[in-house]
Amino acid sequence: MADDYDYNFFKDIHKYKIYKDLVNTIDTSSTEFNNCNFDKNDFLEKDIEFAQKLCKKFKYLYQLITADKHNMLTKVDKKYEYTNYWLNYELEQNKKYPLISAELLYHKLKEKDQNFDENNLQHTIHNISEVHLNNMKILEKLYVNYFELHDIIFVYVTSNKSCSTYSNICYEQYEEAIKGCTNPNSSNFCKALEEYRETHEQLLQMNEIFRKCPSDELKKLTKNEKAIREEMDRAVQSVLGIHPSRPSEAHTGITAVTVIGVSLAVSVSIILLYMFTPFGSWLRHRIKRYIAIYKNSQDEIHNINLNSEEYTIRYNSIQ
Template structure:
C-alpha cells in the first residue's frame, strides 16, 4: 500500500452532512457562475457539458452552505475533506485523468470565495484510486450506520427498530469484506479507522440485538510484515533486511578479493617450478633421473617382449615335433 495522503476520519459525523449532500445536485445558478463554469468546461472539450454541470453544482453548494449549514462545531473541520471526496466521487464517471491541476486550483479558488468554513481550508485535489476506494468503503459504513442508528435516534417512531437489523447487516457485510486488507497493513490509517468504526458499532444499543446475522470480524493479529505509516524509526524487519543486505555485500566483496589472490599465488608457484626445472642444478638432476628411469623402463619392456616371443616359438616347435612322431609311427606299422 502506498503512502496515505488523505484523512480517513471525515465521515464519523456523516449524518450532519446528510441534508447538505442533497443540495450539491442543484445547478440553478446566477449568470456570473454560469459564465465561469462554461469557461472552465471549454478547456476539456470532450467533457465540457459534464464539467459545466459539476462546476455549477459545487459553486451553488458553496453559496448555500453558509445559509443552511447546521454542522456542529466538533465536525466543521471535516467539511473540506468531505467536499473534496464528493467532487472526486462525481468525476469518477468521466476520464478524470484529463483534469489537470488547473481544474482543481481554479475551482478551489471559486468555491473558497463563497465558502465560510472555520477550522479547515478547502484544497481540492485528485484522490488516488486506492485511497478513494478506501474512503468510499468508510463512507458506505458510516452511511449504513447512520441509517441504523442516527435516523432512529433523531426521528423516533412506533416502528423505530423495524429496519435496524437490515442496516446492521449491511454494515457487517461491508466491514467484513474490507477487514481482509488489514492482514498486511494493520497500522494504516484505513485499518485504524475500521477499528474505530468497529468500536462504535459494537457499543451501539439503540435496539435489541439482531439474530441470525454474522458478527464483525476482529482486526487481524499484528505480524512482522505490518507496514508502519509514520515518520518514526523503521520497522525491525526493514532493519534486519538492511543488515542482511550489508552482510551479503560484505561477503561478496571478500570473495572478489580472495579468488584473484589464490589464482595469483598458484600462478607464481607454477612459474617458480618452471624456473627451477630449466635453469638450476636441481632441474638438471631431475631430468637425469627421469631419463635413467625411462631407459630402465624401456629395457624391461624389451626383455619382456623377447621372452614372450621366444616362448611362443618354442611352444610351436614342440607341437610340430609331437605331430611328426605320431605320423612316422603310423607308416612303420
C-alpha cells in the same frame, strides 16, 4: 503508496449527506452561480457543459457547508474535507470526462472567480488516487448504514428496511475491507476501520438497553485477530532475536529449550513486549481505549436512566 489521508470526516457523514441531497435536487440550468462559464481555453468542447454543471454544484455544496444554517458542523474539524471527497467522487462516477480532475476544475474555477471560497479550499482540493477513493467509498457506506441503525435505535425512526439489512451491509463491507489490514496500525484506513468497529460495538451495546432491533438481527464485527497475531509474532521474534531469514538457526535454538525454559522465555517476553516494544504501546493504547469506551457507555446508560426517571415522574404527575 502512503496513506496520510484523514478519514475522520466520515464520522459525520450523516450531516454532510443532508447537504449532498440538497445539491442533487437543484436544477443547474436555472441555478445562478456566476463564473462557471468555461470555454475552449479551459476544457475540451465536449467537456465544457459537464464542467459547468459540476462547478455550479460544487459552489452550492461549498455555500451550504459554509453557511451551515442548522449548525450541524460547528464541532467538526476540517469541515471542508468532505468537499474534496465529493468532487473526486463525482468525477470518478462520470468516466466520460477523464481529462477533468479535481485540481484542474478548482484551478479553472479560481481563475474565473478569485474571491470564491476565500482560499478555504486552497490546501484541501487535490486529486485522490483510485485506491484511497475506494477506501473512502467503503467508509462512507459503512457509516451511512451505521447511522441508519443509529436512528432506528436512538431516534426511533421508522425505516423501510429491517435492522438486519443495514447490519448485513455493515458486516459484509467491514469484513471485506479488513482483509487488507495485515497490521492493526498499518495505515490510516485500517485505523479508521478499527475505530468504526469500536463505534459499531457501542451501538450494539446500547441496543441491548433500548431493544429497538432484535439482537439476532445485528451482527457483531470481528476484531482483526489475524493482524494482531502477526503483530505479536513479529514482536516476539524481535525480542528473542529470531529472524525469518534464518529459520534453521531459530529451529535449532528452540528445540534445545526445555518446556520449562520455553514457558519462562514466553513469560519474560510478554513482559518485555508490554514494557519496551511498539506492541506494548499499541496494547496499552487499546486497553485505555476500551476502558474509555466502557466508562462512556456507563455514563450514557446513567444519563438515559436519569432521563427515563424524569420522564416517568412528569408522566405520572400529568396523570
